[in-house]
Amino acid sequence: MNTKHEYASAIGIAVSWAQAFLQLAHNTYLAGGGVMSELRKTPLFEAHESLGGKIIDFGGWALPVQYSGILDEHRAVRERAGLFDVSHMGEIHIKGPQAQAAIDHLVTNDCSKAKIHQLVYSPMCYPDGGVVDDILVYKLCEDDYWLVVNAANTDKDFDWVKRNVSGYDVTVENISPQVAQIAIQGPAAQRILQKTTPCDLSSIKFFWCLPDVEIAGRKALVSRTGYTGEDGFEIYCRPEDARHIWDTLLAEGKDEGIVPAGLGARDTLRFEVALPLYGHELSPEITPLEAGLGFFVKLKKPDFIGKDALAAQKEKGLTRKIVGLELMGRGVPREGYAVMSDGKQVGYLTSGAFSPTMNKGLALALVAMEFTEIGTELDIDIRGKACPVKVVKTPFYQKSYRKE
Numbered sequence: 001m002n003t004k005h006e007y008a009s010a011i012g013i014a015v016s017w018a019q020a021f022l023q024l025a026h027n028t029y030l031a032g033g034g035v036m037s038e039l040r041k042t043p044l045f046e047a048h049e050s051l052g053g054k055i056i057d058f059g060g061w062a063l064p065v066q067y068s069g070i071l072d073e074h075r076a077v078r079e080r081a082g083l084f085d086v087s088h089m090g091e092i093h094i095k096g097p098q099a100q101a102a103i104d105h106l107v108t109n110d111c112s113k114a115k116i117h118q119l120v121y122s123p124m125c126y127p128d129g130g131v132v133d134d135i136l137v138y139k140l141c142e143d144d145y146w147l148v149v150n151a152a153n154t155d156k157d158f159d160w161v162k163r164n165v166s167g168y169d170v171t172v173e174n175i176s177p178q179v180a181q182i183a184i185q186g187p188a189a190q191r192i193l194q195k196t197t198p199c200d201l202s203s204i205k206f207f208w209c210l211p212d213v214e215i216a217g218r219k220a221l222v223s224r225t226g227y228t229g230e231d232g233f234e235i236y237c238r239p240e241d242a243r244h245i246w247d248t249l250l251a252e253g254k255d256e257g258i259v260p261a262g263l264g265a266r267d268t269l270r271f272e273v274a275l276p277l278y279g280h281e282l283s284p285e286i287t288p289l290e291a292g293l294g295f296f297v298k299l300k301k302p303d304f305i306g307k308d309a310l311a312a313q314k315e316k317g318l319t320r321k322i323v324g325l326e327l328m329g330r331g332v333p334r335e336g337y338a339v340m341s342d343g344k345q346v347g348y349l350t351s352g353a354f355s356p357t358m359n360k361g362l363a364l365a366l367v368a369m370e371f372t373e374i375g376t377e378l379d380i381d382i383r384g385k386a387c388p389v390k391v392v393k394t395p396f397y398q399k400s401y402r403k404e
Contacts, residue, residue, distance in 0.1 A: 042087035043180045043239040047246055051260050059152040061088045063263055070264035074356045077228050077269055081186035082261035083249055086234070087242065090154030091179045092147040092161055096170035099143045106164060106305060107137065108288060110298040114139045119207045119223060122296050123288040124157070125306030129313060130284035131291075133157050134276060136225065138209060146175075150278045164305060180242035184249060184258075185232030185269075187400070192253035193222075193233055196245075201233070206401050216248035227266060229273030229399040271351050274324060274364060274394035280335065280350045281322050281364055289313055290321050290366065292394075322350065323372045324394035325380070327361030331387045338381040339365050339389075346371050349380065355396060362396050363389070 039062035048055060053064030063085065066073060076082050094103060104111050109122030120137040133153045138146040149157045158174045165172060184193055190201050196216045204210055209223035218241040226232040237245055250258060267277070276282045281291050288297050289310060298304075299311050327333055333352030338345045347367030355362045363380070371378060374393055379386040 040088070042085055043242040044085045044087060044182075044246055047243055048085065048260075053260070053262060056263070058088070058263055061151065063088060064260070066262040066264045067260050070262070070268065071356050073259055073261040073265035074268050076257060076259040077186045077230055077261060077265060078357055079187065080257035080259075081184060081188040081192055081232075081253055082228075082259055082265065083246065083253070084183040084185065084261050084266055085181075085246070086183050087180040087239070088151040089181050090149040090151060090157065090174070090176045091236070092149060092154075092158055093173045093175045094145045094147065094161070094165070094170050095143060095173075096168070097143055098168040099145050099170050100139075102165040102168035102170050103137060103145055103147070104301065104304060105168070106161060107135070108297040108304055108306065108310070109137075110301055111137055111139070116141055117209050117211075119209060119225065121207070123282065123293060124160075125288065125304075125310070126284060127306055127309060129287040129289075129306045129309035131278070131282040131286065131288060132160055132284075133278055134282055134288075134293075138221075138223070140211060153278065178239070180237050180239045182235045182237070182242060182246055182249070183226055183232060184235070184253075185226045185228040185261075186230050186258075188253065188256040188258065189230070189232040190402075192249060192256050192258055193235075195252040196248055197222075204233070216245050218245060220245070224402070227275060228269035229275070229395070229397060229401075230269075231400055231402045268353055268356060271353055271362075271364070272355050272357055272395065272397040273399050274396060276322075277351060281366075286322075286350075286366065287313060290318060292322050318369055320347065320366055320368050321372055322364055323367050324392045324396060325349075325363040325365050325378070325389040326392045326396075327363070327380075328388040328390060331361055331382050333361050333363040333380055333382070333387075333389070337363075339367055339371075340379040340381055340386060341371055346378070357397050362392075364394070367391075 041062050048064045053067050055062050056065045107122035107124050109120050111120050114120050118139055123134045124132045133149050136148040162172050194201050199213045204224045206224050211221045213220050213222045220235045220237040223234050225234050332354050335349055337349045339347035347365050349363045349365045352363035376391040378389050380389050
């Protein structure tokens with residue numbers, strides 16, 4: 001931005017997007033006809049209220065969409081640290097002599113080579129290649145695993161897992177009510193969390209975890225993971241310990257500039273690093289190959305649900321895939337907008353926003369293959385107006401994971 005006027009315009013666009021996010025969430029709540037008292041609450045609900053969090057209905061959960069503001073919280077995570085309540089996420093426990101084989105039957109990635117305390121990211125597919133969910137597999141020991149699943153899919157996933165591992169010597173339990181989850185994310189995350197634990201956090205590598213870690217005097221499982229593109233940790237603890245850990249982290253991180261962050265910033269942060277969101281870039285109608293997740297589809301595995309369909313799709317060649325788009329002028333791209341070429345629709349936006357970090361309108365879109373080359377110029381239909389965009393490389397923002 002070269003002038004105060006241009007900067008103000010950009011901030012205005014970003015604020016309008018944030019307001020739209022809030023309005024959409026509010027409309028979703030009203031459409032459900034629910035009363036706030038009927039929503040499911042995490043163990044941190046009272047903490048959110050005391051901090052002035054704006055509570056919305058998020059898939060039946062009462063969760064904060066923002067505290068001080070989406071833009072402030074977004075910048076805090078990129079520059080310092082943010083604290084997220086993600087206790088609504090689901091945890092499914094699979095244990096038994098055939099646990100690893102059962103999980104490899106369920107997911108597209110290969111878990112057979114995972115070491116104890118290592119994590120594996122993977123789609124979990126239907127027989128036709130559509131996605132049931134994208135999950136994290138935690139290998140706690142040789143016959144003991146957690147599947148961490150998306151909140152809105154927990155019940156569906158639990159039923160799917162039970163049905164499809166019935167022939168294996170395993171037990172399956174939905175332990176979600178027994179687990180609270182807190183994410184601390186950002187460049188200062190390790191320094192802040194280290195103040196609360198005798199554990200050497202530098203020993204936890206990216207996509208690894210340690211169980212029985214003492215955090216603020218309470219026991220927790222800690223993994224070096226997150227959904228923001230920044231370094232950080234996710235803390236799994238007992239629900240009754242969540243408030244103590246939350247308050248301790250905010251107090252210990254005060255000098256580092258930590259802030260509580262809500263769903264709005266969580267979405268803009270994941271969007272800038274092009275992390276897929278179920279129901280947007282992944283769904284029963286969008287395969288992992290179309291979503292650009294081919295690396296996590298191991299077709300050389302002996303078998304998994306959806307293998308035949310995905311192998312056939314790869315052999316035949318994709319007809320569409322997810323790409324990044326950059327808006328060439330003013331406007332805010334939003335989910336569902338049509339992508340056009342010479343007046344003909346060739347795709348649609350799966351996610352879109354004004355990027356607080358990049359200071360421009362960006363989108364992820366499912367587009368016909370012939371229009372996916374970097375630099376291809378297209379249009380998106382914003383309320384009947386054709387707004388020029390071009391295909392750009394993703395992620396839009398360079399991830400800052402610690403991988404050593």
